[in-house]
Amino acid sequence: MNANRIPDIIIxxxxxxxxxxxxxxxxxxxxxxxxxxxxxxxxxAAQIRKDISQFGEFGKQGTGYHITFLLxxxxxxxxxxxxxxxxxxxxGDMGHALARYQGFTxxxxxxxxxxxxxxxxxxxxxxxxxIQDMANMAxxxxxxxxxxxxxxxxxxxxxxxxxxxxxxxxxxxxNYAPISLTVPExxxxxHIDPATHLQRMTYYL
Amino acid sequence: MNANRIPDIIIxxxxxxxxxxxxxxxxxxxxxxxxxxxxxxxxxAAQIRKDISQFGEFGKQGTGYHITFLLxxxxxxxxxxxxxxxxxxxxGDMGHALARYQGFTxxxxxxxxxxxxxxxxxxxxxxxxxIQDMANMAxxxxxxxxxxxxxxxxxxxxxxxxxxxxxxxxxxxxNYAPISLTVPExxxxxHIDPATHLQRMTYYL
Numbered sequence: 001m002n003a004n005r006i007p008d009i010i011i012x013x014x015x016x017x018x019x020x021x022x023x024x025x026x027x028x029x030x031x032x033x034x035x036x037x038x039x040x041x042x043x044x045a046a047q048i049r050k051d052i053s054q055f056g057e058f059g060k061q062g063t064g065y066h067i068t069f070l071l072x073x074x075x076x077x078x079x080x081x082x083x084x085x086x087x088x089x090x091x092g093d094m095g096h097a098l099a100r101y102q103g104f105t106x107x108x109x110x111x112x113x114x115x116x117x118x119x120x121x122x123x124x125x126x127x128x129x130x131i132q133d134m135a136n137m138a139x140x141x142x143x144x145x146x147x148x149x150x151x152x153x154x155x156x157x158x159x160x161x162x163x164x165x166x167x168x169x170x171x172x173x174x175n176y177a178p179i180s181l182t183v184p185e186x187x188x189x190x191h192i193d194p195a196t197h198l199q200r201m202t203y204y205l
Numbered sequence: 206m207n208a209n210r211i212p213d214i215i216i217x218x219x220x221x222x223x224x225x226x227x228x229x230x231x232x233x234x235x236x237x238x239x240x241x242x243x244x245x246x247x248x249x250a251a252q253i254r255k256d257i258s259q260f261g262e263f264g265k266q267g268t269g270y271h272i273t274f275l276l277x278x279x280x281x282x283x284x285x286x287x288x289x290x291x292x293x294x295x296x297g298d299m300g301h302a303l304a305r306y307q308g309f310t311x312x313x314x315x316x317x318x319x320x321x322x323x324x325x326x327x328x329x330x331x332x333x334x335x336i337q338d339m340a341n342m343a344x345x346x347x348x349x350x351x352x353x354x355x356x357x358x359x360x361x362x363x364x365x366x367x368x369x370x371x372x373x374x375x376x377x378x379x380n381y382a383p384i385s386l387t388v389p390e391x392x393x394x395x396h397i398d399p400a401t402h403l404q405r406m407t408y409y410l
Binding site: 008009011012014015016018019023042043077078079080084086092093094096097098100101102103104107108109147148150152155171172174178180188190191192193194195196197198199200201202203204205 | 213214216217219220221223224228247248282283284285289291297298299301302303305306307308309312313314352353355357360376377379383385393395397398399400401402403404405406407408409410
């Protein structure tokens with residue numbers, strides 16, 4: 001097994017398996033099959049077996065997968081068997097929503113900092129977070145060694161802010177701005193785009 | 206070709222192709238190849254050719270795809286060659302962000318209504334939208350024939366609100382609550398979950 005060779009499309013499916021498995025575990029289910037997991041996530045059993053077998057032999061013919069074991073393995077593979085600090089850039093509606101989002105708990109992430117550029121927002125609080133001045137963003141992120149940021153600034157400034165984040169050492173960006181970002185090869189961007197999700201459903205209407 | 210037989214996983218990739226193609230078109234690019242498109246979206250050229258060929262012969266060996274033609278075809282397939290009205294349920298941070306989101310324009314959707322349950326929010330405005338009383342939600346959605354809703358209510362009430370929406374005729378739900386929803390078979394749910402997107406990137410850190 002050479003982890004570097006795993007196609008990105010397979011890596012992209014692992015968090016989906018993880019979420020479905022976590023839900024089963026939360027309900028007290030102990031084992032599952034690739035068929036059952038596949039039915040839940042809309043991916044074929046064969047594909048799931050193939051994806052998971054890239055990383056080792058985690059299931060058994062007949063018995064299937066032990067859910068907690070597979071969860072642990074997936075978390076290890078995805079490096080979320082630790083807690084990553086995340087910076088929220090932009091304290092608008094979306095920044096507020098992310099700073100307060102309850103869905104990061106036990107999933108490998110913790111919001112550590114929130115930045116904005118508006119003088120009337122700087123120093124204000126979102127629950128326990130004090131909104132910090134974006135002028136100090138690069139320095140604070142670098143000092144804290146933060147590698148992950150969620151970008152919720154307006155589209156026209158998103159590329160400039162991205163450039164600053166990349167210089168500060170950010171390697172993974174979740175982009176909420178409706179714009180395509182240019183980053184160096186060693187930086188990953190995921191785009192959160194509600195329109196794309198909606199377009200996937202209209203086909204069936 | 207039998208559209209009903211197209212696997213959901215293929216349908217799910219079409220909006221991603223659409224977005225990449227739209228970006229090329231915005232830059233004035235007229236033709237592309239499955240290789241070029243694949244490089245942009247991180248999917249193999251063979252997969253893209255296979256996916257697109259499910260719907261007809263839209264490309265030519267040697268010339269590749271005419272971008273505006275393929276865009277039109279994809280919009281037609283995904284039924285976003287029209288405008289769908291969408292209801293936003295919950296006028297918290299996320300509801301505000303969605304009501305103001307600039308990324309729906311020209312992509313097949315228009316926010317039509319925003320609902321909340323809090324007396325102090327009802328009647329307030331988010332830009333041009335008056336926040337309506339959730340008590341009237343089912344009736345208003347039914348009357349307007351709205352089939353798509355974005356759910357931004359707190360997790361503990363998300364299932365109840367979903368049940369009301371389904372009764373009112375909603376067939377496609379974009380769920381922002383960090384919870385799994387149960388819906389009838391003819392209703393589609395897409396889950397927007399920032400943690401899943403982040404987990405896809407930590408693998409590379």
